[in-house]
Amino acid sequence: MERRWLVTGCSSGLGRAVATAAARAGDRVAVTARKAAALEELVRAWPGRVTPVELELRDADQCERAVRTAVERMGGIDVLVNNAGSGLFGTVEEVGDAELRDQLETLLVGPWRLTRLVLPLMRAQGHGHVVNVSSLGGRMAFPGLASYVAGKYALEGMSQALAAEVAPFGVRVTVAEPGVFATRYGASLAEAAHRLPVYAEATGEMLDGFRGMEDNQEYGRPEDFADTVLALVASEAATPLRVPIGEDAFAYLEVAEEAAREEFAAARALVGPGPLPPPAG
Incomplete structure (x- = not known):
């Protein structure tokens, strides 16, 4: 069955890999980037299958135009992949x-807006799939990525509510939680305008680790991420809401889940079934 995709953030990395994999599978794909020139190679590689759309995710009018263009060119949208994003490095x-x-x-309002725009189409046709690309930062925090983590946590919360809201209409929701993949995320990671030397020790190593991600052969291949997304979309069986992608993602999140259980147990031991006792004296 041919599917019609709208994939954001296709200039490079995970979004480009998903768009390529979908086109190779015989589907039609509306691909977006802030600059249309970044999409020319995709269009040349898959003529007739790929529709380029210039999209600044923070611009409401451009979001509406992107959805309208996708529908006009493809006749509808079966899969929305909210992948476009950016990172900001800085403490609270x-x-x-x-x-x-x-x-x-970028991380929450834009994906929320695009989802809101495609849902009437998906409800009317009785099927659809929203794939929100989150991160390990959607379930665990890292020093120096406070604003990024806040956005991804919020995206996952929105997705959980959305999944319950749209299930009766045949619309599925998946939160993809990639581990570390060889993309330009680290190279394009912006820094807060006012960095404070007092935090250098706490965050410096983390920042250094992000630089050079694209060329690190030890990190995951975007093509493998894309293959997993296509398999999730094609699956006729029920799939989990949150899906870690990459062995390192499972390893990190297992540690995070164990820490959460320990924190829960400590809180339960402290508070018990009722309120905290009043202070002595």
């Missing part, structure tokens, strides 16, 4: 209000 104290809003516009 370092990130300013405008920087925080910008990060949340």
